[in-house]
Amino acid sequence: GEQFTEVGRDMEESEKAVKYLQDAGYDMLNCDNGTYDAWYWAHPPVYMPENCNLEDVEHIKQFVRIPVVCAGRMNPKTAAESIAAGRLDGAGFARQFLADQEWVTKMMEDREEEIRPCILCHNGCFNMCHYKGVPNDQELSDSLHLSRCAVNAETMQWDRHFIEKTKNPRRVYIIGGGIGGMEAARVLKLRGHDPVIYEKNNVLGGTFIPASAESYKGKLRELLAWYRRQMKELDVEVHLGKEIDSVEKFGDAPVIIATGSVPRVMKNIPGHERMIEACDYLNGRDVGERVVVIGGGLTGSEIAYELALQGKRPVIVEMKNDLVAQKGVCLANSSYLREWFELHEVPVYLETKLKEVKEHSVICTDKTGKEIEIPCDSVIGSVGYLPNPLERKGKNIYLVGDCEQVGNLRSVVWGAYETAMKIC
Numbered sequence: 001g002e003q004f005t006e007v008g009r010d011m012e013e014s015e016k017a018v019k020y021l022q023d024a025g026y027d028m029l030n031c032d033n034g035t036y037d038a039w040y041w042a043h044p045p046v047y048m049p050e051n052c053n054l055e056d057v058e059h060i061k062q063f064v065r066i067p068v069v070c071a072g073r074m075n076p077k078t079a080a081e082s083i084a085a086g087r088l089d090g091a092g093f094a095r096q097f098l099a100d101q102e103w104v105t106k107m108m109e110d111r112e113e114e115i116r117p118c119i120l121c122h123n124g125c126f127n128m129c130h131y132k133g134v135p136n137d138q139e140l141s142d143s144l145h146l147s148r149c150a151v152n153a154e155t156m157q158w159d160r161h162f163i164e165k166t167k168n169p170r171r172v173y174i175i176g177g178g179i180g181g182m183e184a185a186r187v188l189k190l191r192g193h194d195p196v197i198y199e200k201n202n203v204l205g206g207t208f209i210p211a212s213a214e215s216y217k218g219k220l221r222e223l224l225a226w227y228r229r230q231m232k233e234l235d236v237e238v239h240l241g242k243e244i245d246s247v248e249k250f251g252d253a254p255v256i257i258a259t260g261s262v263p264r265v266m267k268n269i270p271g272h273e274r275m276i277e278a279c280d281y282l283n284g285r286d287v288g289e290r291v292v293v294i295g296g297g298l299t300g301s302e303i304a305y306e307l308a309l310q311g312k313r314p315v316i317v318e319m320k321n322d323l324v325a326q327k328g329v330c331l332a333n334s335s336y337l338r339e340w341f342e343l344h345e346v347p348v349y350l351e352t353k354l355k356e357v358k359e360h361s362v363i364c365t366d367k368t369g370k371e372i373e374i375p376c377d378s379v380i381g382s383v384g385y386l387p388n389p390l391e392r393k394g395k396n397i398y399l400v401g402d403c404e405q406v407g408n409l410r411s412v413v414w415g416a417y418e419t420a421m422k423i424c
Contacts, residue, residue, distance in 0.1 A: 122330030178206020180401030288377020
C-alpha cells in the first residue's frame with residue numbers, strides 16, 4: 001500500500017506494521033527492492049546476480065506473521081530451499097513465464113533442457129526506454145502491448161503469431177545459422193516445411209556467440225544451447241562450414257537470407273587499424289590493462305562493464321550526450337549500467353569524438369573542440385553495424401534479422417517467425 005513501504009527491523013515497529021497490514025486486509029507481502037529511481041531492483045537485468053533480493057526478504061520474514069514472498073530474478077531451486085527451511089513462504093516469477101509458459105511443468109518432469117530461457121532483456125515485456133533529454137523513447141505500439149517476449153514471438157500475440165500448418169510443404173534454404181536462421185528453421189519445420197541451413201562457420205550461433213560471451217550472460221548462452229537443441233530435436237538439416245556465395249543453385253525454391261551485419265570501420269580516423277573490433281574482443285582477442293572503448297551504446301557499455309568486472313580499467317568515449325542513448329533498451333538495463341559506472345568511477349567522456357588512435361593513447365575532442373589525450377594499452381571499437389545481405393529481397397528471397405535492418409534480439413526473432421509464416 002501507499003502508506004506502508006518498509007517493515008521495521010525492530011520488533012515493536014514490526015508489531016505495529018503487522019497490525020496495520022491486518023487491519024488493512026493484507027494477506028501477504030510480495031517483496032522486492034527498488035524505487036522508481038532504482039527500478040532495476042524490481043526488474044533485475046542480466047547484469048544483476050540471481051536472488052538479489054532474497055537476503056532482505058528473508059530478513060523481513062523474521063518480523064511478520066503473514067506470508068512473505070520474494071521476487072526478483074529468483075532461482076527456483078534456491079527459492080525452494082529457502083521455503084523448505086522456513087525462511088520464505090513463496091517466490092514470485094513473471095518473465096520466465098513469458099519466455100516459456102510450460103517451464104514449471106518441464107522442471108517437474110526433469111526436462112529443464114527444453115525450457116526456453118528468459119534472457120532478462122526487457123525488449124518485449126517492458127522496454128520503457130529512457131536517456132538524457134528523452135522521457136520515454138518507447139514506441140506507442142510497445143507501450144500499449146506489454147508482457148510480450150523477445151525470445152518467444154507468440155507470447156501475448158496469439159492472434160498474429162501462431163503455428164499454421166502448411167498445405168504445400170516445400171524445401172526452404174536458409175543462408176546463415178545464427179538466431180534468425182535457426183528461428184526461421186524452427187517455425188518452418190513446425191509448419192511442415194523442410195528447412196535446410198547453410199552456415200559458413202563450424203558451429204551454429206553467428207554473432208550471438210560473441211553477443212553471449214561476457215561472464216554475466218549465462219542466460220544468453222542457455223538460449224543459444226536451446227536453439228541448437230531445437231535444431232537436433234526437430235531434425236533440421238544443417239550444413240556447417242559451408243559458405244554460400246550465390247542463391248542461383250537453389251532455383252525457384254524459397255531462400256531466407258540471414259547473413260547478419262558487418263561492423264562499421266572508422267576509416268577516416270588516423271590509426272583506426274590499431275582498434276580491436278567489439279566482436280573480435282568478445283571472441284577472445286586479448287586486451288591490455290587500460291582499455292578505451294569507443295562507443296557507449298549498449299554493446300560498448302556492456303563490454304566496458306565486463307572489462308571492469310575482470311579488474312581492468314576501461315574508459316568509455318561516446319559522441320552522444322548519454323550512454324545507451326538508443327531505442328529498444330529498457331530503463332532497467334540502461335540505468336543500471338550508467339549508475340554502476342558512476343558508482344565504480346569508470347571514466348565516461350560524453351559528447352566526445354575520436355580524432356586519432358596512437359600507439360599508447362587516443363586523441364579525442366570534446367563538444368567545445370578541446371583536445372583530450374587518454375592513455376591506454378588497447379582500444380575497442382563499438383560504433384555500430386551495417387546490414388550485410390547476400391542477396392536483395394525479391395521473389396522467393398526473404399531477408400531476416402540484421403542483414404535487412406540492424407536491430408536487437410527481439411527484432412531478429414519476431415522477424416524470423418513472421419517470415420517463416422509467409423512461406424506457403
